[in-house]
Amino acid sequence: MRAVAVLSVVGGLVYTLVTGAEIPPPAVLAAVCALVVLGHVLVVRVRTGTGVLRLGWGEAALMVACYFVSVGLVPAVFLVSVGLQQYGGLRAGKVANRRKMVNNTAALTVSAAAAATTAALFGLRPEAELDGRTVTALVAGAAVFLVFSAGIVAGLATIEFDQRAARVARTLIRTKVPMAVGNAIVGLAMIAGFAGNRMWLLVLPPSLWLLHQTFAFRAVNEDERRSWQTFAEATRELNHLDEPQAAAAGLDGAIRLFGGRTGEIVIDGPPGPPRVYSIAGDGVVTRVEAPPGHRDGDPLGDLAGPGRGRALATRALLVAGARIGELRILSANVLNRRDALMLNAYGDALAASLHDAATNSELRALTERSDHDANHDPLTGLVNRSALLARGSARLGALDTAAPVALLLLDINHFKEVNTTLGHKAGDSLLEIIAERLSARSAPADLVVRLGGDEFAVLFAGTGAQQPAAVERARLLAADLARPTEVAGVQLSVEASIGVVAAAAGEIDVTELLRRADIAMYQAKRDGASVAWYEADRDNASTDRLALLAELREALAGRDQLYLDLQPVVGLPSRRPVSVEAFVRWRHPRRGTLTPKDFVRAVEQSELLGQFTRYVLDAALDFAAKLRAVGTALPVSVNLSPRSLHDRQLPADVAHLLHERDVPANGLILEITETVVLSEDRVVDEVLAELRALGVQLSVDDFGTGCSALTFLTRVALDEVKVDRTFVTRMVDRPEAAAIVRTTVELGRELGRRVVAEGVETPEQCAALIALGCTTAQGYHFSKPMPAHTAVEALRGNGPVVRTDPAPPRRRATNGSSGPAPSGGATYRAPSPLS
Incomplete structure (x- = not known):
């Protein structure tokens, strides 16, 4: 470009010498040069992307120069005039550097040479009559000047501002073409005024000033419209809930809004570590962890680079006074007051967007952690x-x-x-x-x-x-x-x-x-x-057990399926009853009569245990009340599950049932097993203490079979000890079994406890017990378990208990203890505590 400008000037001078063209007076040359300088001083600033174009009145100055100066001198006039104007701009800081000064001067010189050549080809001669031919030549020269200067400026702007050529061309067409038309009219008016009445030229300066203000105002309005449109688009594009996307949109919008070359967003507010999002000329946004001191160190780092004409615009990103980070834009131009206000507004919108993105990220992370915790085991990390x-x-x-x-x-x-x-x-x-x-x-x-x-x-x-x-x-x-x-x-x-x-x-x-x-x-x-x-056949029992519990729930809701059989406990040798033990039976509508061994284990492992225990207690106390009504005040014993002693509500329920049936507390005997002593739960001790405080009698069942029988006697305050049937049925034949029974009887006598021998089946066993000093016994030898109405009649008057049916043959019971073979309605207690 520089070489072409030099050739244009030299060629023009040679052309002037060869053709012998007249050189105008120095005053005319000075006036023309002044007009060219003025035409490029009075400029309209137009923003294009990251840069600013300065559009002057070059077409009017060109037309005046072509009319008053020979064609060959026009390039030299523009070289000198534009060179002086650019040098002045360089000194005033309006031109970035010498290189840009030389490029601008060369571009306008080449454009002036092309325009003057075009005007000469159309037959223009210096100070010719202002007819149609002259006007055509002048307009053609102005058009060529417009095309050349705009084309060269567009190319330089595309390179300098890293803009697309089409975008710069659209800006020039939208702003420069209407301005060029006005320039041509002004140029023709100046020439016509000088040729007609030079005094008319006095109104030209104010007219020119008004025209310049009109174009400037129009350019400013257009720039404002485009800027606020860009602002609206940029802020709308900030609507992202992902921080990298919000930062990328923020940097892209800032570059478009403020003509930045490069930019970065430093996020140094919580949550998360400090980080930097940066954008360079290629438009790619990168994220890096912020190095220590980045906030107060060299902003933009290597992105800024050396060189003049670069301005750094910064804006702290705040939300409700709390710092989120900072926006930094390196621009080719210093921001004006309007741009500074827009930067503040844009910074607030960007801060809100980044804050929303960070909040959403935290909420998403919290939700993910909550989902993970809800679906994973905290110890092993496996799913739950x-x-x-x-x-x-x-x-x-x-x-x-x-x-x-x-x-x-x-x-x-x-x-x-x-x-x-x-x-x-x-x-x-x-x-x-x-x-x-x-x-x-x-x-x-x-x-x-x-x-x-x-x-x-x-x-x-x-x-x-x-x-x-x-x-x-x-x-x-x-x-x-x-x-x-x-x-x-x-x-x-x-x-x-x-x-x-x-x-x-x-x-x-x-x-x-x-x-x-x-x-x-x-x-x-x-x-x-x-x-x-x-295996499916092993599942039947499990399925049946579930069905059994559902059926038991229905039985507990009524009064016609569950009932009690009663067996008296007699004194020796009188055989008079001293108490009665209750055995629960289930008259099942489909399965027949069920004993506790058929269903109690399932009950003990279910939530029905409490309801079942209270049902049996109520039925037993109802029987005790009926005995008292006929003049027989015998206590009734009921077996308790060890799990029932973990129920804090049990003592209150027992007290309520005693009061409801009008039975004194000592009219109820609760039988517990030795396994209770193995529990270290304080609740068990508290429940037993509350039951004793009510006056309820306590009995230990199956005594001697556990591993801690003596410990049990010292831990629990008992009224009665029941010797397990396994020792009673063998005491006649086994001396060791007889020794255990004798020791238990003597221990009970020493401790003041009533001793009951369970499972007495034969006269020999009864005689042996009497010989050992046992005063109380229970078993099939005295009476089989009876239905409640039969038991009331049999026990009326407390007479001796006598069997009326023949004694069954002796055998080993199927539950592991010795017992008679069942006949008729005779049944025996199952091994469960709730028998």
Whole structure:
């Protein structure tokens, strides 16, 4: 460009010398040069992207120069005039550097040379008559000057401002073309005024000033409109709930709004570590962790680079006075007052967007943590039961209905001993080791679960989920868990009971898989095996037990199914009744008559225990009240489950039932077992103390069979001791059994406790008891259990109890104790405490 400008000037001078063109007077040259300088001093600033274009009155000055100066001198006039104007701009700081000064001067010189040549080709001669031909030549020269200067400026702006050429061209067409038309009119008016009446030129300066203000105002309005439109678009694009996207949109909008070259957003407010988002000329936004001191150090770092004409605009990003970070823009121009206000408003919008993004990110992280915690075991990190139900159901639903699935349910044997012996921390360590081994043995698609406590599960599908393969996997898993491991300095070997269930995905849900695997796991425990698999015929009992509980709930709601049989306890040798023991029976509408051994174990393991106990107590006290009504005040004994002694409500319920039936407290005997002494629960001691405080009698059942009989007698204040039938039935034949009975009778006598011999079946046993000094007995030898109405009549008047039916043959009872074979309505007490 510089070389072309020099050639244009030299060529023009040579042309002037060769053609002998007249050189105008110095005053005219000076006036023309002054007009050219003025035309490029009075400029209109137009923003284009990251830069600013300065549009002057060059077309008017060009037309005047072509009219008053020969064609060959026009390039030299523009070179000198524009050079002086640019140098002045450089000194005043309006031109960035010398290179830009030279480029601008060369561009306008080349444009003037092309325009003057075009005017000469159209037949323009200096100071010719202002006719149509002259006007055409002048307008053609102005048009060429517009095209050349605008084209060159667009090219330079595209390079300097890193703008697309089409965008700069659109800006020039929208602003410069209307201005060029005005320039041509002004130029023609100046020439016409000079040729007609030079005094008319006095009105030209104010007219020119007004025209300049009009174009300037129009340019400013256009710039304002585009700026606020860009502001609206930029702030609208800030609407992101992701911080990197919000930062990228913020930097892009800032670059477009303020003509920045580069920019960055420093986020140094909580949450999270300080970080920097930066954008350079390629428009790519990068994120890096902020180095120490970045906030107070060299802003923009290497992005700024050396050089003049670069202005740094910064804006602190604040939300409710709290600092979020800072926006930094490196621009080619110093921001004016309007831009500064816009930067403040944009900074507030950007701060709000980043704050919302950070808040959303925290909420999302919190939600993810909450979801994770809700679906994972905090100790092992495995998914929990609720996640198994949800994810397992989803996986089963995604499989083909015929696809095999399997569930392994693991329970760690004797895990409680680890907690008790080594402490809970050691137990937690062991659980973590088990979880690691289960995960290591599982495929990524398998669902490894900690169900709670020491129970784990593995859900998987595929060919390996068919029953033989699943059982083999369970065995390998049990062997892997059994590998010795050190916990709290102790070598341990983990033994597990594993239940295996396999089925087709379309035939079963996760809840049913768990139920079946649980049945198989408990089967493994009963068999003493490490692995057992689900078999339908073993499930009948479990299903039946659930149905039995539902049927018992209905029986408890009525009064026609559950009833009591009563058996008297007699004194020796008088055989007069001293108390009555109640035995519960169930007249089932479908199953027939059931004894406690058929249903009490299921009751003890259910939530029906409390309701069942109160039902039996009420029925027993109702019988006691009927006895008193006929003049026989005998206490009635009822067996209690050890679990009932954990019920704090029991003493209050007993007191209420005694009051309701109008039976004194000593008219009720509660039989408990020696297993109570094994409990260290303070609740048991408190419940027993409250029952004693009521005046209720306490009896220990099956005395002598436990491992701590003597300890039991010292711990619990008893009224009665019942010698277990296993010793009574053998005392005639076994001296050791007789010794135990004799010792118990003597111990009871010394402690002031009533001693009852249970299970007396023969006259020989009765005689032996009398010889040992036992004063009370109970058994089939005296009376079989009777229905309530029969017992009331039989016990009326407290006469001796005499059997009216022949004594049955002696045999071993099916429950492990000796007893007569049942005949007619005769029944015997089952081993359960609730018999």
